[in-house]
Amino acid sequence: MEIFNNHKKLYLVASVLFVVLTLFVAILPALDNQSRIQPLPDAEPLSxxxxxxxxxxxxxxxxxxxxxxxxxxxxxxxxxxxxxxxxxxxxxxxxxxxxxxxxxxxxxxxxxxxxxxxxxxxxxxxxxxxxxxxxxxxxxxxxxxxxxxxxxxxxxxxxxxxxxxxxxxxxxxxxxxxxxxxxxxxxxxxxELKQAKLPEATVAPEFLYPLKDKATTQSTQGESDTGIDGKNLYATNCASCHQMNGEGLAGAFPPLKNSPVVLDDNLQLFVDIIMNGYDARGEYGVMPAVGSNLNWTAKEVTAIVNYERNNWGNQAPLVSVEQVKEIMDYINEMKAKQ
Missing domain, CATH: 1.10.760.10 (Cytochrome c-like domain)
Known part of the structure; x- marks a missing residue:
């Protein structure tokens, strides 16, 4: 064929073929995606x-x-x-x-x-x-x-x-x-990096390869009936500030080891801090509303409470999910009235 003997024609045909393929394989599908895919309703643009x-x-x-x-x-x-x-x-x-x-x-x-x-x-x-x-x-x-x-x-x-x-x-x-x-x-x-919530009628895709559920999980030094690993919950969400040994960081984040707030009988204060945060003292940073931000249930809060009250040398009676749920309902009721 003459085209293979003429380098100008060969390069021209190859260039046209490349442009056409790029148009149909990359550009047009990308434009189509941009026109069809929209941000979620609750997604907020960056400041x-x-x-x-x-x-x-x-x-x-x-x-x-x-x-x-x-x-x-x-x-x-x-x-x-x-x-x-x-x-x-x-x-x-x-x-x-x-x-x-x-x-x-x-x-x-x-x-x-x-x-x-x-x-x-x-x-x-x-x-x-x-x-x-x-x-x-x-x-x-x-x-x-x-x-x-x-x-x-x-x-x-x-x-x-x-x-x-x-x-x-x-x-x-x-x-x-x-x-x-x-x-x-x-x-x-x-x-401001936050996952936007899906619309109520939308079902989120399931995570693949789920781990086997445990009938009971060691959330404290004794068995817990929450079915939630309090230690893992603490390590994921609390240890970055309060440290895995519960000793906190002097001048930055308060200790939970031997903490009167953790060990006190005033469970309402403890639960309120977990859900809504706390401004402890001037020398410590303000704790955010971890529980509310993560939409923790009474079971998750119970697992955290029992883990913190019975580790690092702390010893306090275990609390039940019912106790924590009653307190959370009261706290939410008080917030609604404000």
Whole structure:
């Protein structure tokens, strides 16, 4: 054939074929997806601060170690309430003319998935301490520290955000640790990473390969009738601040070991703190409403309460699901009247 003897015609045909295939295989399907797939009704766009924080996230290579996708397998259940879907990323647009990294799904998990980190860890104080030095809150962490996102001041102003860094992790001679605008923007981005709820009539896809259910689970040093592993629940949602040994971090997060709040007979206060958070004292960060943010049931709260009241040397009577449910109902009733 003449075409094989004429390099100009050969390259022209190959180029036309490449363009046509690209059009039908990549461009037209992508445009069709963009027209059909819309963000979920409850999905909220990122704030201006969070958009700036997203650029800080990219610039510092965070995307290399953290994914933002909950796969539909059981092991991913702890990262979100449901598997991720196309609608979760439909609202992501090109960040600017030169940057087309709107969707940061990631390819590996050297660090935990961040799809729903804003729900799992809404505390500003925790994020700032973690960015300054991850080893403060997670001793085994391999994440690099980002001290360049902070500065020292001897006399912080009223508008400065002072970070509660425990002794030994900062140079106190230089003054107090202050979060820069970049650090605050990055935290704003992380706190706004939340899985949007599906419409009421929509059924979430099931996680594949479910683990075998346990008839009873060791949630304290004795058997619990909640069927929920209190230790695992604590490790996933509480240990990052209060530590696995329950001793907390001096100057940052209060201890639960020998805590009068944990061991006191006033169970209502304890449950209220778990569900709605607590501003303990000036030297500690404000605890977010972990239970409410995660929609914990009475069984989950009971498992957490019994685990914390009977570990690290703590000894207190076990509480029942019925007791906790009654308290939660009362707390919700009081909140509704406010």
């Amino acid at each position: 201006e601060a969070a958009m700036r924080g997203k650029k800080v996230f990219i610039a510092n290579g965070c995307v290399a170690c953290h994914s933002q996708q909950v796969r539909n397998v059981e092991m991913d259940r702890k990262w979100g309430s449901r598997p991720s879907m196309s609608a979760d990323y439909a609202g992501n647009k090109r960040m600017d003319l030169w940057t087309n990294t709107a969707t940061l799904m990631g390819t590996e998990r050297t660090g935990p998935d961040l799809t729903d980190i804003g729900t799992r860890q809404p505390s500003i104080d925790w994020h700032l301490v973690h960015l300054f030095n991850p080893r403060i809150v997670v001793k085994e962490s391999v994440m690099p520290a980002y001290p360049f996102l902070f500065q020292y001041k001897h006399n912080p102003s009223d508008t400065d955000v002072v970070v509660s860094v425990p002794e030994g992790f900062a140079n106190s001679a230089k003054g107090q640790v202050i979060a820069t605008e970049k650090a605050l923007d990055l935290v704003a981005y992380l706190r």
